[in-house]
Amino acid sequence: MTAPYEVLNVAATWTGTTALGPGRRSVVWVQGCPFHCRGCMSPDWIPMRRARLVAPADLVPELLGDPAVGGLTFSGGEPMFQAAGLAELARLARTVRDISVICFTGHRLEALRSRPPAPGVARLLEEVDVLIDGLYVAGLDDGRGLRGSSNQRVHHLTDRLTSYGYDFDSRPRSADIAVDGQNALLIGVPPTGLIAAFDAAVDSVRARTTLWKDNHER
Template sequence: MGALNVATTWVGTTALGPGRRSVVWVQGCPFHCAGCMSPDWIPDVPARSVEPAELAAELLADPAVDGLTFSGGEPTHQAAGLAEVIRAARRTRDTTLVCFTGYRLERLRHRPPAPGVAELLDEVDVLIDGLYVAAQDDGRGLRGSGNQRVHHLSGRLADCGYDFEGRSRSTEIVVDGHEALLIGVPPPALLTVFDTAVEQVRQSHIGGDHER
């Protein structure tokens, strides 16, 4: 199994699905949705290369984690590797899986864009599909905009009490030095504030470097 190309990860959050979850954001997306909250992860360029088994172990480092969320970037373009990640995780612990994709489920099933898509779909409990459309962002739910659909592929999370489509959004912001990571699906206004703050921090850092 080949290595994954991962933009970043986070271990232990409550902002991207039910329970306590670890998140993989893959690098590379063929879409260019206006207002995408992760534009740095759209280019299909080498980022962090990691083997599926190693990544699964990392994601389960927090013993309270009971779910994984795959986002990006476009997870289905690395479907074979991600299917191996969730299978490896499930060999260690009972783990649910939420996966985002810019494709529609019908396209994934009938014309998969990469090897391993059917394998990955076999593992997914909840698939959130479709492109982000800013004009249809109603500020609610785990899906970014109202056109995106929530598919309970396994039914396992259908009755868990988590309202994927209508819940109030929650986000976590992690700051590490000069980098900041926003975890979750933010209300539109928060994303604007976040981007502005990150840019200000970057500029102050550049200014500081010049002064030295």
């Protein structure tokens, strides 16, 4: 039986993107974050509320359904808050395919090791190849790299991705936008100005959809 803390509370998933790390990857954004960084790109995923509860074993086929996917990226929300479940997810995924794992966290690596904030942090760190740590600071967002702001650090915890030629710190950013009905998902660390444009586009689509419904459902 799965331990309760190994059931993940997931805000969103995406299968197959090139915007969140080297190669083609699948992404898990967890729900809930104890931090409240000003300018956080995912404010809806900060509240500690119930979202999609799913066992790690049930996520594996979804995330690895695309045979070209060679890695997982964990973001949020705060992944370390659900470390046990994500560690189990990474472990199970590696029984299917030799994947790499990237994880974002607002905690510093030293603090994770000395004062783990949740069960399973040590296990998750054993599964992670690249950890991007530290809080997002809007004033230090230089629009570069796979970290939101320049105070965040990239730790290669294994050498799996060191020879990949992927510049985590200063590569040009890219992002995918996925639209599903009235919902839209921004995938990636957004280049400067993209969040404002994204929010405006989503508001516009929702307003048009509401107007269309008002006109056709009377």
